[in-house]
Amino acid sequence: MKEYILEVHSLSFTYPDGTRALRDVNMKIKPGEITAILGGNGAGKSTLFHTLNGILKPSKGQIVFEGKPIDYSRKGLIELRKSIGIVFQDPDNQLFSASVYQDVSFGLMNLKLPEEEVRRRVNEAINRTGIVNIKDKPTHSLSFGQKKRVAIAGVLAMEPKVLILDEPTAGLDPKGVSEIMTFLKEIQQELAVSIIISTHDIDMVPIYCDKVFVMNEGEIVAHGTPEEIFQDIDRIRSVNLRLPRIGHLMEILKEKDGFHIDSLPLTISKARRALIRNRLKDIFKIKTLKDNRYQQK
Amino acid sequence: MLEKMISIDRYAYNSKLRYIEPLQKLIFSLLTLAVGLWADNIVISIIIFSIMIYATVYYGGIPIKYYFKLLLIPMTFLFISVITLVINISHNPENFLCYFRIGSSFIGCSKTGALKVLLLFFKVMASVSCLYFLSLSTPIIDFLAALKKLKVPKLIIEITGLIYRFIFVIMETAENMFRAQNSRLGYIDLSTAYRSLGTLISNLFIRSYKRANELYIALESRGYDGEINVLQQEYKRGKKLYFYTALINILLLIIALITKGRWPSL
Numbered sequence: 001m002k003e004y005i006l007e008v009h010s011l012s013f014t015y016p017d018g019t020r021a022l023r024d025v026n027m028k029i030k031p032g033e034i035t036a037i038l039g040g041n042g043a044g045k046s047t048l049f050h051t052l053n054g055i056l057k058p059s060k061g062q063i064v065f066e067g068k069p070i071d072y073s074r075k076g077l078i079e080l081r082k083s084i085g086i087v088f089q090d091p092d093n094q095l096f097s098a099s100v101y102q103d104v105s106f107g108l109m110n111l112k113l114p115e116e117e118v119r120r121r122v123n124e125a126i127n128r129t130g131i132v133n134i135k136d137k138p139t140h141s142l143s144f145g146q147k148k149r150v151a152i153a154g155v156l157a158m159e160p161k162v163l164i165l166d167e168p169t170a171g172l173d174p175k176g177v178s179e180i181m182t183f184l185k186e187i188q189q190e191l192a193v194s195i196i197i198s199t200h201d202i203d204m205v206p207i208y209c210d211k212v213f214v215m216n217e218g219e220i221v222a223h224g225t226p227e228e229i230f231q232d233i234d235r236i237r238s239v240n241l242r243l244p245r246i247g248h249l250m251e252i253l254k255e256k257d258g259f260h261i262d263s264l265p266l267t268i269s270k271a272r273r274a275l276i277r278n279r280l281k282d283i284f285k286i287k288t289l290k291d292n293r294y295q296q297k
Numbered sequence: 298m299l300e301k302m303i304s305i306d307r308y309a310y311n312s313k314l315r316y317i318e319p320l321q322k323l324i325f326s327l328l329t330l331a332v333g334l335w336a337d338n339i340v341i342s343i344i345i346f347s348i349m350i351y352a353t354v355y356y357g358g359i360p361i362k363y364y365f366k367l368l369l370i371p372m373t374f375l376f377i378s379v380i381t382l383v384i385n386i387s388h389n390p391e392n393f394l395c396y397f398r399i400g401s402s403f404i405g406c407s408k409t410g411a412l413k414v415l416l417l418f419f420k421v422m423a424s425v426s427c428l429y430f431l432s433l434s435t436p437i438i439d440f441l442a443a444l445k446k447l448k449v450p451k452l453i454i455e456i457t458g459l460i461y462r463f464i465f466v467i468m469e470t471a472e473n474m475f476r477a478q479n480s481r482l483g484y485i486d487l488s489t490a491y492r493s494l495g496t497l498i499s500n501l502f503i504r505s506y507k508r509a510n511e512l513y514i515a516l517e518s519r520g521y522d523g524e525i526n527v528l529q530q531e532y533k534r535g536k537k538l539y540f541y542t543a544l545i546n547i548l549l550l551i552i553a554l555i556t557k558g559r560w561p562s563l
């Protein structure tokens with residue numbers, strides 16, 4: 001297996017109206033990882049995704065998929081889209097059919113697979129995304145979260161190697177967010193798909209993502225694991241983002257209240273561990289103090 | 298009207314007859330409709346009307362109250378056209394069931410006129426009930442699947458499907474925009490209302506245009522190559538309804554031939 005499934009080399013993209021949406025973007029994605037592209041509104045996340053799927057052709061630079069640069073010929077693009085699936089932000093723009101079943105089957109029919117295979121994959125995708133109970137309903141009667149799942153099923157059915165999701169959690173309620181993300185984690189583990197999501201939901205990133213790229217004004221300003229990214233607090237704040245709430249709390253406890261915390265914990269479980277360690281230390285300290293006093297007497 | 302349309306849509310999705318192959322339902326409804334129109338016979342019309350009500354309400358599970366409410370829609374049109382048939386002017390009041398006099402002529406309702414109305418009424422009801430059977434048991438997508446089987450040009454089917462899907466999306470957008478305008482008093486008086494409606498409509502056009510672009514991108518990313526190919530959901534196996542269609546229509550034809558001439562027709 002190659003070390004990187006997807007590589008982006010000094011990619012630039014300028015829209016016809018002169019907006020430079022991407023500037024010299026470099027990215028490397030390992031197979032089977034969940035990567036988050038973190039950035040505020042208008043940072044260039046969607047444009048980047050459109051170039052990854054070959055919808056937009058970069059003005060400069062190169063995208064390398066599985067060791068080969070993207071071939072922008074008709075045939076090349078079809079091959080590319082078989083392997084890189086993209087789920088758009090607004091499911092109403094993606095679902096074209098009033099029938100859930102038909103919509104999920106669309107990509108597969110374009111792959112010219114035999115009918116039996118299509119049916120098998122459609123059913124599998126419907127089961128996996130948990131939309132069995134709504135598969136007979138028309139798409140216009142579904143809730144936003146349900147539409148989102150149908151949209152994901154339609155892409156997942158094509159069994160891509162890389163699954164790109166533009167703001168998968170935007171507009172969902174807390175339960176919907178954790179369901180979608182847990183589901184993505186599941187398919188990452190079971191199907192070994194590489195998943196790239198764009199988001200500005202910072203609290204979610206350390207829980208579910210393996211790697212983070214921080215984007216600002218079309219540039220990648222930082223990349224690494226969530227722990228690495230959020231250690232550099234000043235840089236995060238300079239690009240209109242913030243620490244995860246837990247991280248922020250731990251930072252205050254460390255700076256202002258004298259807690260002993262080495263690296264900032266970003267998730268609840270890690271924060272808990274750090275706090276327990278602190279408490280144990282305190283208890284231990286008090287005990288030793290008492291012991292000392294006792295001995296002195 | 299739009300609300301009625303949407304509720305028909307909703308009932309169609311929940312009909313117990315939904316999973317019968319749409320082509321069978323289409324043929325059942327259209328063939329019976331054709332026989333009814335051809336026979337032009339009040340007995341046939343009443344039989345068809347009863348069969349279709351029974352099929353839609355009993356087998357399809359559509360509430361009977363709702364069904365009759367729907368029947369009121371063609372009733373208004375029927376009523377208007379019936380008036381011209383029923384009311385005659387004549388110098389001779391002999392044939393009139395009831396009449397009143399204006400000068401030397403009589404205006405009233407004639408026997409033949411009343412009979413004609415009765416015939417027309419049941420003929421319309423029979424035809425409408427045939428179409429209601431189809432529209433209350435077959436959602437548009439299934440109907441399109443049947444058309445596809447009948448080798449209707451793909452372009453028409455694709456466009457109809459997309460229109461159907463986006464009616465709801467655009468309606469929702471329009472509704473939201475209307476609410477947003479209304480909450481800021483955009484419809485406080487007539488001139489403001491005209492202006493608000495104008496901006497609403499132009500905005501709707503722009504949004505739809507953008508949406509169409511985005512839809513195209515989304516389709517392309519799933520390998521769209523100029524043709525929307527999808528797989529139909531599987532319907533119930535079995536050709537039972539074909540059998541019933543044949544049986545009912547043969548019986549109707551026989552009855553029509555036997556009673557021909559003996560029963561008044563239009």
